[in-house]
Amino acid sequence: MIVLETERLRFRRHEPEDLEPFCRLQKDPRLRRYVGGQPRTPEDARRRFRQMSRARSRRLGLWATVLKEDGRYIGYCGVYPHFRPGGPPRGREGALGFTLAPDFWGRGLGTEAARGLVDDAFARLRLSRIVASVDARNAASVHILEKLGFRLRRLERLGRRCLYHLELRNPSEPGGPEKTRVDPDGVCSVPAKTAT
Numbered sequence: 761m762i763v764l765e766t767e768r769l770r771f772r773r774h775e776p777e778d779l780e781p782f783c784r785l786q787k788d789p790r791l792r793r794y795v796g797g798q799p800r801t802p803e804d805a806r807r808r809f810r811q812m813s814r815a816r817s818r819r820l821g822l823w824a825t826v827l828k829e830d831g832r833y834i835g836y837c838g839v840y841p842h843f844r845p846g847g848p849p850r851g852r853e854g855a856l857g858f859t860l861a862p863d864f865w866g867r868g869l870g871t872e873a874a875r876g877l878v879d880d881a882f883a884r885l886r887l888s889r890i891v892a893s894v895d896a897r898n899a900a901s902v903h904i905l906e907k908l909g910f911r912l913r914r915l916e917r918l919g920r921r922c923l924y925h926l927e928l929r930n931p932s933e934p935g936g937p938e939k940t941r942v943d944p945d946g947v948c949s950v951p952a953k954t955a956t
């Protein structure tokens with residue numbers, strides 16, 4: 761089941777043959793540096809894979825992300841359900857996630873994926889809001905979110921880590937989008953206007 765295509769990427773449901781390349785990615789410390797902090801154990805990687813593979817409709821989920829030119833699995837990206845703490849998903853909202861294999865970084869694919877998924881979530885899925893949470897030191901990711909117009913809503917300190925919680929509102933709905941106020945150097949300062 762193909763969910764979406766962009767210029768160079770195809771997003772589709774995870775299939776059993778994706779397990780092996782997915783688990784290989786989960787062992788890579790570069791990929792996990794700002795997400796989880798350390799490589800996943802094989803058992804944890806398989807559990808995560810099963811979770812992602814459950815998505816059955818073309819609505820919300822983290823999708824297998826493959827290169828259109830040769831079908832190679834290079835990561836997992838998507839807008840997935842945004843759950844209330846300990847409760848059900850929030851209606852008409854989603855959370856953006858994007859992870860690509862380090863061999864493919866720096867070619868604009870992360871931006872292409874995030875932009876395509878966000879546009880689709882607003883236009884086809886009619887979401888009103890998309891959120892994203894990112895380690896403040898994750899400069900590439902922060903930069904992509906900033907380019908897309910995400911706006912800082914809240915800072916969270918987790919020990920020595922600092923998480924940015926950002927949001928983007930559907931530009932075709934009242935209230936429109938606003939610019940992000942994230943400091944890409946990872947300094948934990950929030951303009952008073954954007955702090956909640």
Ligand SMILES: CC(C)(COP(=O)(O)OP(=O)(O)OC[C@H]1O[C@@H](n2cnc3c(N)ncnc32)[C@H](O)[C@@H]1OP(=O)(O)O)[C@@H](O)C(=O)NCCC(=O)NCCS
Nearest residue numbers: 791858859860865866867868869870871894899900901903
């Ligand atoms: C985040 C991620 C998907 C980016 O993928 P990518 O294909 O390299 O992204 P792009 O090439 O589209 O863009 C990266 C942008 O960040 C910029 N960038 C990269 N490293 C940077 C740094 N250290 N400081 C500032 N900007 C940086 C690049 O210049 C580029 O910007 P530009 O297009 O305006 O020149 C990839 O790094 C990844 O999978 N990381 C691990 C998982 C992760 O952290 N996911 C995000 C969770 S919120």
